[in-house]
Amino acid sequence: MDYFFTEEQTMIRDLTRQMAQEVVKPQRARLDEESLFPREIMQELAKVDLLKVFIPEEAGGLGGGSTEMCIVTEELSRVCAGVATTYSANALAAMPIILFGSEEQKKKYLGPIARGEKFAAFALTEADAGSDASRIKTTAIETDDGYVLNGTKQFITNGGEADIYTVIALTDPKRGPRGMSAIMVDKGTPGFTFGKEERKLGIRASKTTELSFADCKVPKENLLGKRGMGFIITIKTFDKTRPGVGAQAVGIAQGALDETLAYAKKRVQFGKSITSFQGIQFMLADMATQLEAARALVYATARMIDAGAKDFGMESAMSKLFASDMAMKVTTDAVQIMGGYGYMKDYPVEKFMRDAKITQIYEGTNQIQRQVIAHSLIK
Numbered sequence: 243m244d245y246f247f248t249e250e251q252t253m254i255r256d257l258t259r260q261m262a263q264e265v266v267k268p269q270r271a272r273l274d275e276e277s278l279f280p281r282e283i284m285q286e287l288a289k290v291d292l293l294k295v296f297i298p299e300e301a302g303g304l305g306g307g308s309t310e311m312c313i314v315t316e317e318l319s320r321v322c323a324g325v326a327t328t329y330s331a332n333a334l335a336a337m338p339i340i341l342f343g344s345e346e347q348k349k350k351y352l353g354p355i356a357r358g359e360k361f362a363a364f365a366l367t368e369a370d371a372g373s374d375a376s377r378i379k380t381t382a383i384e385t386d387d388g389y390v391l392n393g394t395k396q397f398i399t400n401g402g403e404a405d406i407y408t409v410i411a412l413t414d415p416k417r418g419p420r421g422m423s424a425i426m427v428d429k430g431t432p433g434f435t436f437g438k439e440e441r442k443l444g445i446r447a448s449k450t451t452e453l454s455f456a457d458c459k460v461p462k463e464n465l466l467g468k469r470g471m472g473f474i475i476t477i478k479t480f481d482k483t484r485p486g487v488g489a490q491a492v493g494i495a496q497g498a499l500d501e502t503l504a505y506a507k508k509r510v511q512f513g514k515s516i517t518s519f520q521g522i523q524f525m526l527a528d529m530a531t532q533l534e535a536a537r538a539l540v541y542a543t544a545r546m547i548d549a550g551a552k553d554f555g556m557e558s559a560m561s562k563l564f565a566s567d568m569a570m571k572v573t574t575d576a577v578q579i580m581g582g583y584g585y586m587k588d589y590p591v592e593k594f595m596r597d598a599k600i601t602q603i604y605e606g607t608n609q610i611q612r613q614v615i616a617h618s619l620i621k
């Protein structure tokens with residue numbers, strides 16, 4: 243389907259596609275097998291300005307919106323969702339700064355992120371606060387000259403590798419979600435250390451780590467927005483970034499469909515190509531149709547956001563929900579169509595299937611997306 247991208251969007255798509263094929267694909271299997279952080283690949287993406295895509299022009303970026311962000315994420319995910327996760331986590335951490343940062347904060351943090359000099363991470367989740375983010379325990383208590391952080395975050399993408407951390411912590415512990423704030427913490431700040439590195443099912447070319455804060459002092463100017471705005475900042479951030487998870491799911495599914503189609507055309511059983519069996523044809527037809535429906539929803543939502551819509555939380559949740567459920571189904575069917583070969587690491591479809599699963603879980607599980615959608619419907 244033609245999404246009538248502008249000339250610039252088409253250029254971004256073609257460039258990302260080329261980088262994914264030439265730079266990411268040759269390293270994909272090794273990054274997955276050895277669970278390596280793709281630092282060199284991120285530097286290569288920076289060299290061709292792809293890390294600038296989602297950063298506003300005044301902060302040194304290309305000033306792209308959700309559509310451009312989704313285009314890059316889809317194209318990277320079509321080859322390696324682990325690399326795409328590393329890329330997207332950078333954008334997830336930058337989004338609160340873009341939305342709520344002061345001019346000084348934008349200059350300080352966004353320029354280096356755009357140039358690929360610094361990577362970023364967003365830290366909300368804790369051991370006892372996943373879906374229920376209001377239960378976080380990490381505190382950032384205000385003192386005369388700043389904030390003192392104490393607590394532990396877990397499952398943080400780019401943890402340990404990033405230089406800049408957007409941390410959601412309690413500045414007023416008694417006020418619950420109204421007492422949450424967003425605080426910037428730089429790597430190397432005394433009292434800020436990294437704990438357990440997770441071993442994962444998929445997106446293994448991304449780092450997922452625990453963060454620990456023990457009397458970690460940051461200056462007052464590291465507060466993002468106003469004190470007590472942390473929960474709102476988190477919701478507004480996810481509203482903007484969830485279509486990106488949808489785009490990731492679309493890319494993963496497209497990568498799996500490409501592989502399985504090429505294989506099916508060549509695979510002969512019972513003296514015929516397996517594509518001559520109606521059972522296989524109908525599976526391929528359903529996969530392609532579901533994939534296009536998801537893509538249409540993702541880009542319609544991205545366009546709605548870029549056009550300046552005020553309220554898009556429901557559509558954002560819908561695109562993440564629909565695309566990720568689609569990706570899980572399409573990648574599972576891709577393995578099925580390839581039979582035993584699909585199950586083996588000689589082909590990348592088993593990786594696409596493993597990678598697809600995370601899109602149903604992070605940035606709010608799909609149960610939580612359904613909750614967001616239902617609340618919008620019945621409010």
Ligand SMILES: Cc1cc2nc3c(=O)[nH]c(=O)nc-3n(C[C@H](O)[C@H](O)[C@H](O)COP(=O)(O)OP(=O)(O)OC[C@H]3O[C@@H](n4cnc5c(N)ncnc54)[C@H](O)[C@@H]3O)c2cc1C
Pocket residue numbers: 331363364365366367371372373374396397398399400442450600603604605606607608609610613
């Ligand atoms: C690889 C990876 C990377 C991640 N990266 C980041 C990151 O960069 N930054 C960050 O802050 N977090 C990150 N996360 C955390 C992620 O967002 C959480 O794992 C997710 O929100 C779910 O929380 P949980 O794992 O604690 O599951 P839980 O909240 O414990 O959920 C367990 C199950 O209960 C269901 N459930 C919970 N509440 C409800 C409800 N009200 N109704 C119906 N069902 C419900 C859930 O859908 C799920 O099926 C990452 C996670 C992973 C796995």
